[in-house]
Amino acid sequence: MEVLEKELLQMNIGKVLKHEPLSNHTTIKIGGPADLLIEPDTIEHLQQAMSVIKKHGVKWRAIGRGSNLLVSDAGIRGVVVKLGNGLDHLEVENEAVRVGGGYSLIKLTTILTKQGLSGLEFAGGIPGSVGGAVYMNAGAHGADMSHIVRKAHILFEDGTMEWLTKEELDFSYRHSILQTERPGVCIEAILDLKQGKREEIVAVLQKNKDYRRETQPWNYPCAGSIFRNPLPQYAGQLIQEAGLKGYSIGGAKISEQHANFIVNAGGATASDVLQLIEYVKKTIKEQFGVDMHTEIEIID
Known part of the structure; x- marks a missing residue:
């Protein structure tokens, strides 16, 4: 692990932390230490880091913003890859949105609804990242991510990356294929939204946020x-x-x-x-x- 840590530090791929308590990275504030936690600052650096992790044969897993996650008191052996600040890019072209897996779902929802784009109102107040939302097919108020995802860029267990279509993601209630048949992590996604009346969209979003705040x-x-x-x-x-x-x-x-x-x-x-x-x-x-x-x- 020390050799891997040294190599990752030399590569300057982003944050590299040793014995980092995962209680610092989960919304429930629970979790023992990771042997090594890295937070790549670009997708390219993520790819480079994965190649080194694979070379050393070290176990790894990824996390986002740490919601919907309970980590044991013993922590996680191997490397934890955090999809955070480096994978939070956002590009909006008409009704198509390309967004990094580390982007805050709450922040994304607020920004896009203010631009008059409809489709994410259900996510008002849902914590976590876009990547985690795709992985879990997060939803509320009768809608979920399957309604808006066109395709997603996935990092698989073997370190390879591939774009999967909405159909290939095999969404169902709080489920995607990434949890079962093809374990993987969403590092970015393309969403299809609809242009609408800004005032009406913002009103629905605010209603959903208020409901969540009052009941949870x-x-x-x-x-x-x-x-x-x-x-x-x-x-x-x-x-x-x-x-x-x-x-x-x-x-x-x-x-x-x-x-x-x-x-x-x-x-x-x-x-x-x-x-x-x-x-x-x-x-x-x-x-x-x-x-x-x-x-x-x-x-x-």
């Missing part, structure tokens, strides 16, 4: 929705009906504002959160006969 506990560190909705039922409603709002294990607590959120109420560990997740699963199964599945990505 963003005043605490959290990772977003913990469970997928077992449609036609809703995870939060089932957890609330089970009387679990406010239930806590260690520093992890089921939000009293929205039952499908687990918040870091202070000093929570990944172990606390995982125990709480298992308790919820067990309780919901016993009371309602429903199997609950996590929406967040768990790295242990």
Whole structure:
């Protein structure tokens, strides 16, 4: 690892941090250290870094802005590639948008709606990056990323890169092919939006942001929705009906504002959160006969 670190530093590809606590890079403020964390400052530097990582045969994985992510207290062995400030380019040409995977989804939504472009209103208030949103097919208010993605530039496990069309991404509810058959990370995407009336688009966006602010506990560190909705039922409603709002294990607590959120109420560990997740699963199964599945990505 020291040889790899030295080589990456010499290449000047961006940030290279040793034993970096991942609690600094997740919205729930939990996670042990990465052996090495790099944040390439361009796609070209990302390509160069991947070639060196492959040469040394070191395990790696990528993260974005750290929402919908729970990292174990032991951290991550190998290299963590953070798609951040270096991969946050934005080009707008008429109704087509080319955007880096590290771009903030909230920031992108705000900028484009103010330009009178419609299609991203559903994302008002959704934390995280564009890359993470494509990976998870993030959505709300009856819409999701599959409605607007034309194609995405993907970094695969073997370090190769390829553009995948919307059809090839095989989107479904909170799912893309990047999670299963073809594990990979979105490093940039092309979105198709529609020109509309700026005032109407901004009004819808603001309504969605207000709803999220009023109903979800963003005043605490959290990772977003913990469970997928077992449609036609809703995870939060089932957890609330089970009387679990406010239930806590260690520093992890089921939000009293929205039952499908687990918040870091202070000093929570990944172990606390995982125990709480298992308790919820067990309780919901016993009371309602429903199997609950996590929406967040768990790295242990």
